[in-house]
Amino acid sequence: MRDLLALADPREPATRTQIADLIKRTLAETDTLPNVETVRSKVKTGQHLTQEITVEQWLAEFLNRKRKIEETTRRSYEGRIRLYLTPYLGRLRLEQLKVSDIALMFEQIEEFNDSIADRRADPDPAVRASVKYRRPISVTTMHNIRATLRHALNMAMRQDRLIDFNPAAVLEMPAKTRPRPVVWTEDWVRARQQDYRSYRETEKRHRGGRRVDPIDAYTSVPRPSPVMVWTPAHTRRFLQEAKAHRLFALYQLIALRGLRRGEACGLRWKEVDLDGQTLTVNWQLVQLAWQVHEGTPKTDASVRTIALDTDTTHVLRANRQQQLQERLSMGEAWTHTDFVFTQPDGSRLHPQHVSDQFLWLAYLADLPPIRLHDLRHGAASLMLAAGVEMKVVQETLGHTSSAFTADTYTSVYPQVATAAAEKTAALLFGEEDHAEPGKLISLRS
CATH class of the missing domain: 1.10.443.10 (Intergrase catalytic core)
Structure with missing residues (x-):
């Protein structure tokens, strides 16, 4: 406790007060003292020690800082934050966000997809009409949601040192496959x-x-x-x-x-x-x-x-x-x-x-x-x-x-594959012998 209090500059009594408040809150919640190195890092970077930042608040700050990006990119970030990240994760404290919280969000999105599929197959026209304009969330979109969150959390970790671990970076997700024509x-x-x-x-x-x-x-x-x-x-x-x-x-x-x-x-x-x-x-x-x-x-x-x-x-x-x-x-x-x-x-x-x-x-x-x-x-x-x-x-x-x-x-197009096959065969068979399968030309002739 003395080590924690000693982290404050004697000329900054407000910081010493924040450390004392942090000690009391952490003891009450966990029955342990705050980590000295974590507090040292926050004091050094000028962070408020007792302010509880939610995921929603940080995502808003993240958007505010992303000024030099294309309008399309900004709108993509805004859409993913508004439709998915804030409703599912916004209430959680940023420092307490876990991998399991993010995994649960994607499980709920998959449940939403299942409900759309069930309603579309319902014999009642009114039930089918209720999801007429609702599209299932694709795997690609889920990867983009995760990428937005990972980017925002990286900023919180590297620039502001609000967290020391990025749970979105280690979350395992299904492979993103691109449909071929x-x-x-x-x-x-x-x-x-x-x-x-x-x-x-x-x-x-x-x-x-x-x-x-x-x-x-x-x-x-x-x-x-x-x-x-x-x-x-x-x-x-x-x-x-x-x-x-x-x-x-x-x-x-x-x-x-x-x-x-x-x-x-x-x-x-x-x-x-x-x-x-x-x-x-x-x-x-x-x-x-x-x-x-x-x-x-x-x-x-x-x-x-x-x-x-x-x-x-x-x-x-x-x-x-x-x-x-x-x-x-x-x-x-x-x-x-x-x-x-x-x-x-x-x-x-x-x-x-x-x-x-x-x-x-x-x-x-x-x-x-x-x-x-x-x-x-x-x-x-x-x-x-x-x-x-x-x-x-x-x-x-x-x-x-x-x-x-x-x-x-x-x-x-089959024509592409056929042309490739013909060119390959032409390397092995002579023009006169091409119609006779199995007859090889002399490579030395």
Whole structure:
């Protein structure tokens, strides 16, 4: 006890009082004295010794200190803290937070997922409707929740020395697996059409014969994988259907050159060189909840210059002429934004509007459903099937490494695997002998 009291500077009686109060509180709660080295560290860094900081209070302080981050990152932190970390852990004292507390949070989240699944399978339409817009929390989202908490606790441990151990850093979690793109083969399409008809009939019976929203049914039928890709024939049919739509150029740009939705919406004319047949990605429009923000691309590798094919260049020229006509018709009501793709009055697009229009066009073309982002996956697969080098595909898509591109896309189209098999066989068999299995050529000849 004398050692503890001696930690206070004689010129700072307030600190000595805090140490005395800490001794009394700790003795009352644990029947032991505070750790001398822990108290020494807190005195040295100027921390208040008896103030009880909750997890909620520290997370608020953590957000307040994260000033120099992208708006999208801030909103992600805010969402995870508001929806998960504060409700489950906020009341706990920061210094008493344990690994078991965090594990319990994820167990409760998994129970929430189970309840959604049960309600969706309930025969009562009212019960199913109660979770219509509730999505289960994915493993990826759980990892992101843990990452946010770990970051905040690291700051508490290293900068303020409020804790000496980070429980989020040692918590074991299920592996985070990234779903790979799967092609809509003929067999998958036939099975999906049957499931779609059954779903509409079931929903119509549950609704007492009332109309079923076609897009709701179109997107509600389960898919073989969360990430589905059209075949080249599917993409061709979609572009034919979209040709009359005013955003046709945007969809072709994503389908052939693999731009992300936000990158296409944020593209400006000053970044497009139609004579040189290139465009440069410098900005994107990011949707946060329903608000739209202008920001930089996803990563440094996403800032890139992309070559344009002749047909896409012609389509962009036609889009420019259409935009000039809309500008003339709007007169003074036209909004000058310099975006390549705009609303009819020149104002910027809302990314969700682009996705909604995409679903309608895919539905009208009688195509199996994919997300707009999957059109980008299709562009990557098309390039690989056409024999484009992996490094070129990586740079076109704005990936940070060609290994990621190869791991994600090389197994998508059978043509890619077939071409690889043929090239491998050509190393062993001569052109004349290639049709005779088992006959090897002389490597010395």
